[in-house]
């Protein structure tokens with residue numbers, strides 16, 4: 001176990017960090033009240049600077065599918081660093097090994113380019129779609145989050161003012177009018193609206209970017225919605241892009257394209273694929289990926305630029321190879337599924353027991369809790385009425401009991417969560433329901 005660094009209180013440490021780190025957080029979405037400041041982590045546990053332990057359902061916002069410091073993943077990373085070097089700027093055999101593993105899992109993948117984040121992956125998918133189709137506009141769905149680049153920082157949250165489709169709402173200051181005009185926002189899971197809009201504007205639309213599970217809300221795309229998007233985009237020469245940064249290698253190895261049978265033209269990958277080491281990737285068939293090749297079949301003016309100093313470092317490749325091999329060769333995904341079912345069932349029982357209005361969304365090891373609404377949730381608009389104040393209270397009550405969920409009450413279950421962690425979590429849920 002690593003040494004603990006118990007130096008000060010969370011409040012003092014947070015105040016001190018906030019003097020140099022805007023908001024005290026390295027990502028705006030990560031802020032919540034009374035933030036613990038981390039000291040170290042092990043398995044599914046994080047210890048704060050006061051020495052308090054939390055069962056971690058944040059999992060680094062998704063990537064830590066085997067928890068913190070999994071021996072196999074960590075030694076693969078460390079071995080690569082110590083024995084192979086950190087960065088070459090040259091192709092190396094482990095890139096091919098990692099890509100072959102990805103192509104075995106992800107149906108649309110024949111070729112892959114690596115990035116260091118999901119943000120870069122969706123950004124590159126969009127540029128590819130524009131380069132291939134020579135059209136400007138992109139369709140994105142309301143409430144979807146695809147990273148922090150300008151073109152997708154629009155309508156990332158559902159709001160009461162929605163829908164004023166296809167006009168999106170900026171989710172950040174600093175976006176240009178052109179960016180807002182080039183990203184059309186449509187309602188998620190509304191097949192009729194999407195098909196009508198795409199048919200009417202097809203000659204302007206380069207790509208349709210869709211999260212097959214709306215990650216901010218744990219809402220799965222209906223199969224019929226994805227199938228219709230597939231059919232109309234194929235018909236109109238528009239690229240269908242699946243953002244599987246969250247879903248692939250976590251819900252299952254092949255993502256929702258595998259389970260739905262709807263194969264996109266391009267996929268953005270990331271998060272769990274690297275086991276915690278920074279990673280992202282663009283995957284697609286050779287006919288599209290060839291547009292990125294600097295010496296491929298395209299003339300210079302048609303080549304789509306993609307580059308990055310740290311792309312496909314040997315260490316990142318070691319993380320991808322170790323993670324995918326471990327997911328393939330162990331029953332980690334099945335165990336995560338079993339544990340998630342237990343948590344989901346317990347939450348549904350508690351909703352009944354305490355007669356509190358609530359719903360549990362998500363799929364497999366991705367669980368999200370909403371209060372103030374009930375019934376079957378199929379459209380994101382149904383979630384606008386959710387009681388966010390109650391969610392914040394529940395989050396704080398869990399934190400006080402040593403359970404760390406993502407703010408907004410999202411939980412990633414990892415393979416490091418054991419039965420005793422699940423039992424402890426369920427009894428903390430019970431207490432939090434009592435006190436809500």
Ligand SMILES: Cc1ncc(COP(=O)(O)O)c(C=O)c1O
Nearest residue numbers: 117118119145146147215245246
């Ligand atoms: C669906 C989805 N796409 C893209 C991203 C961006 O990935 P990253 O944070 O690695 O840039 C995220 C991050 O949360 C995401 O949830």
